[in-house]
Amino acid sequence: MNRKKFQQFVEDKKTMPGMLPLVHTTPCDTFLDVIDAGELTPSYCEHFKRDLLYLFFGRPAYRVQESATHNLTFNWPFVFLIDPNKLTDIHRIYPFDTGAFFLGIYSRFFSKRAKEADFRLPGDLAYAEKVASIFYGGPKGYFNARSGICPNIGLTDFEAQGIHELSKLPPFASFGSNEIKRDERSTAIEIQIANSLDLRDVVVKILVPEPFITDEVFLSAVKKHDLQDRVGDFNIVGFHEGNSWIGQIYQATSDAFKELGYFDE
Template identity: 30%
Template sequence: MHPHDKGKDRLRKFVARSEPAHPKLPLVHSTDAYTFTDALEDGNLEPRDCDVFIGEALIYTFYGRPSYRPNMNESATSLDHYLPVCLILKLSFAQDLKRIFPFDTGAFANDYYSTFMHRRMGLGDFALEADLDTPGRVITTFFGSARNYLHAAPDTKTQFDPAQFEARSYAALIDAKNSNAMDSRGSGIEIQIADPISISNWVEAAVVPSTFVQSETGDALRRLNIEILPYNVHSRMKPNEYMSTVTDACLTYYAQKGML
C-alpha cells in the first residue's frame, strides 16, 4: 500500500450511497503532440513515473473533462511539440482502475486546495471506490447532473452533515470563485490506471492541433478509425492557452453523440 492510500473512508462511504448520474461520460487523457506521436507509433499509452504516488507508474485520466493541463509553464511558441492533445476513450472502456479521486491529486499535493482543508487531512481521505460507477456517484452527490459537472457548476442547494468533513471541504472547493488556483483541476474527477492502454482498442476520438490533420499522425489516426477533432493553431501562444478550446471540442463531441 502506498502511503497516500492511508486515510479515512468517510467520503468513500458517503459517495457510494448515491446512484450514478446519467448519461455516462467517457474518460479523457491529455498529453502533448510530441508525446502522443510517440505513443501512437508504439500503439499504447504507457504508464509513467508519478510525482505524487512516488514509486509507481500511472496513466492519469479524467472523467469527461480534460482537467489536466500539459506544459502549463511553457512559454509561447510557434512549434507544435508542446501543443495539447486530448484523447477521448470509448464508453466501453473496461480496464482495471487503480484509484479515483474527486480532484487532481497533483494540485492537492502542491497545496492548491489547502484553504478548504483541515491541516491534518491527507490525500487518502479523499480516495474513492475504484469503480467506473464512482464518477457518476460523485456527480449525483455534488453536481446534480452530468451537464453541471461538465461546466464545473456544483449543486449549491445540497446540505451536508457537519461531521462529513471531507464532503464539506470538497463542496467548498468546487464552489470557490475567488482564486485562480481553483481551475478545472479542483473539480475534475481523476481516474488512475496502472496498465498500458491500447490506442487502437480504446481511443474513440482525438482532439489535435489542426496542423496534424494532414500529417503522418492524422493518417495513423484515420487508419485506426479514430475520429479527429481539430482545433486551430495560432502563432506564439502558450500551450496551456488552448485548453478551453480543447474542452469546448470535447463538449461539442459529446453533444453530437447524444451525451448532453
Template identity: 25%
Template sequence: MKKAKGKPRFRGGMPRRDNVRYDRQLIARSARGALPAELPLVHVTAAWLAKEIVRDRAFTPKWCDVFEKDLLYFFVLRPAYRSKHGNEESHQLSRFPVVFIVKPSAIPAPAHVYPFDTGGAAKGAFAKQADPLVYLEDYAVEASHNGAVGHIGWAFSSLDGYYRGDLKQDIQADIPLSESVTLGYIDVARMGIEGSNQHDKRASTVEIASSHNVALQDNIDLVVFPKQYVEGNPLYDEVIALGAEVELYDWQPNRAPDEFQEEIMTIAKAWYVRMGIL
C-alpha cells in the same frame, strides 16, 4: 530502529497518510444510478508525446511520484489540464495539448478514483482552499466507473453541470459540520467554478488511474489535435486507422498551452452532444 519511509510529501500539498485508517466520507455520499453507469475518459498530453503514443499504439503507465508506482491517468468526461509549463508562451508546437477521448471499457478495473487531480492536490495547486488537516487519501471515492459517476451525480446532479464545473446549489444542505472530508472536498471543488478567484478546472474533475497498458485500437473515440500538427503528417491517417474521429483546433504561436483549454472543451462538448452523451 530505522524509521519506516512515509508517503511522499510536496511543499504546500495536501498532507499524506502513513497508515490505512482512511476516513472516506465521499463514498457514502455517492448517488449511484442517478446518471449513466460509465462515462468517456480523457487523456491530455503534449503533441510530441501524443505522436509517441500513436506510434506505440498504446497508453503506457509511467512512474507517479505521488503514489510511487506506475500509473496511467485519465479524467472523466472533462478535458481539464494544466501542464508543468502550461502558462508559458511558446512558439514550439510540440508543447501544445492533444486530447484523447477513450472508451470507459478500456479500463475495466480502475486503480483508483479521486474527485480531483491528485497530482495538483499533492503539489499544492489547491492549497488556498483545501483543509490543511484532511489527508489526500481520504478524498478517494469507490474505485470503479460506478463510483466515479456516482460522485458526479451527488456533487453536480447533471452531466452538464459537471462539465461546466457548477456544483449543485444545495450541496451543503445536509452535511454536518463534523464531516470534514466532504466539506473539504466542496471547498476544493469550488475552485472549478467559472469565475472563482483561483479558478482551476482540475479541482473538481474526477480522476481515474489505471495500472495497466491501454491499447489504442478501437479504444479511442476522438482525438483533438492542433490542426497545424497534422498538416502533412501521417498522424491523422494513423489515428483514423485506430478507429477514432479527429477534431482540430487552430493553434497560434506565442500563446501558452493552457490558453487553449476553453476551445478544446467546446470542441469536446460539441462531440459529446453529437454522440448523445451530453
C-alpha cells in the same frame, strides 16, 4: 479515524446515473510516442510510488508548459477521448487532481490532517458518476463546472464540505498573490489506471490542433493503427497564449460528446 468517510458519504447519496468518456491530454512530443506505440502506458508516479496512467472523468483538464513561443509545437495539446465501457481494470478514483493535493494547493479547503487516503474511492466508474451528480447535478453540470447543488452534508463530513466549496468557486480563484492558482483540474475527477490501454480498443475520438489534420507525419501515425476515422480538431489561435486554447479544446470535446450521445437529455 475512519479514512473511508468520504467513500461512505458518496455511497449513501441517492443519485441519477450519468456517464461520460474519460479523457487523457498530452503534449505533442509525448503524443507522437503514444501514437507510434499504439497504446497509452503508465509511467512512474513519485507520489504513489508505482506506474500509473492518469485520466480525467469527462474533462480535458490540462495546462500547457511555458515555452518561448506558442509556435513551438512540442507543447501543443492532443486529447484522447476514451470509451468508459472499455475499461475493466481501474486502480483508484479521486474527486480532484491528486498532484495539486500533494502540492498543498487545496490546503484552505481541508484539515491539515487530511490525507489522500481520505478521498480515495474504489476503481468503479459508478463512483465518478455519483461525485458528478452529488456536487454538480449530473454530467453536463460537471463538465461545465456549474455547481448550483446544495447537497446535505453532515457537520463531520469534512472531506465532502471541502469538495463542495471547491465546486462552487471559479477554478482560477486564488486567495493571495503568493499562492499557486488552481485551475479546472482542482475539481476534475481523477481516474488512475495501472495497465496499458490499446488505442484501437478504447479510443472513441482523438482531438488534435487543426494544423495537424493535413500533416503527413501525423496522418501516417494514425493510419498505422487505423484511427484516421476517429480524429477531430480544434482551432489554434497563434496570438493567444497557450493556456487560452483550453476553451477551444473544451468546445471540441463538448461537440464530440454530443456527437457520441453523452449529452442527450
